Amino acid sequence: MLDLNQVESEKSFSPIKPGESVKVKLTKVEITEGGDLDLHFQGVDADNAGVFKPRFWASDLDPSSDRYNADKAETKLKHIRQILEAYLDNETVNKVKGQNVAEFYNSVAAALTADKTDVVATMKLVYKYNSDSICDIPRYGAFISTDFRPRGLKLRASTDANGVPYERVLPLSEYNASPDGGAPSAGTFGVETQEEEELPFGN
Numbered sequence: 001m002l003d004l005n006q007v008e009s010e011k012s013f014s015p016i017k018p019g020e021s022v023k024v025k026l027t028k029v030e031i032t033e034g035g036d037l038d039l040h041f042q043g044v045d046a047d048n049a050g051v052f053k054p055r056f057w058a059s060d061l062d063p064s065s066d067r068y069n070a071d072k073a074e075t076k077l078k079h080i081r082q083i084l085e086a087y088l089d090n091e092t093v094n095k096v097k098g099q100n101v102a103e104f105y106n107s108v109a110a111a112l113t114a115d116k117t118d119v120v121a122t123m124k125l126v127y128k129y130n131s132d133s134i135c136d137i138p139r140y141g142a143f144i145s146t147d148f149r150p151r152g153l154k155l156r157a158s159t160d161a162n163g164v165p166y167e168r169v170l171p172l173s174e175y176n177a178s179p180d181g182g183a184p185s186a187g188t189f190g191v192e193t194q195e196e197e198e199l200p201f202g203n
Contacts, residue, residue, distance in 0.1 A: 020154065021122050024043055027040045027041065075139065086144045
């Protein structure tokens with residue numbers, strides 16, 4: 001007997017493409033075995049149906065960790081709050097808390113239930129500084145908008161010393177650089193420093 005119930009459905013794991021207005025749905029919120037928070041976004045447009053999974057590392061919010069940096073922790077908390085605000089009212093968002101990172105991430109996961117997140121959101125996504133395939137949340141400003149909490153999304157024009165935009169949506173080859181650290185200089189293109197500008201979304 002031929003039975004499609006016994007045939008596994010094909011899954012797509014292609015990465016999402018960056019842009020100023022990328023349509024996505026938040027499909028899953030999970031805590032990893034290591035205690036990190038993963039948010040699974042899926043592109044909803046036929047020409048950009050890839051996946052975007054920002055990970056919020058537990059160590060980034062744990063003051064006892066060697067990786068901890070107070071400015072970075074503040075940025076990550078602002079990112080998480082903005083995502084929560086896209087789907088939830090302020091009263092609900094303000095109830096998300098924990099005595100430690102594990103409690104906090106579990107509170108985030110408990111708040112982002114499927115009935116609240118089953119809407120299309122628009123995200124501003126940019127390439128990670130040294131990649132032409134992995135997207136990231138921009139360091140500064142608004143990056144997610146929904147009908148519930150509309151926000152204006154716009155790519156910043158700021159560039160590093162090599163002329164590479166911090167909020168980059170084009171391949172590094174457009175700026176005579178390469179993901180493997182080619183010209184202009186390895187590890188420096190697209191890396192925003194604290195001194196670059198004083199904005200409220202600092203890292």
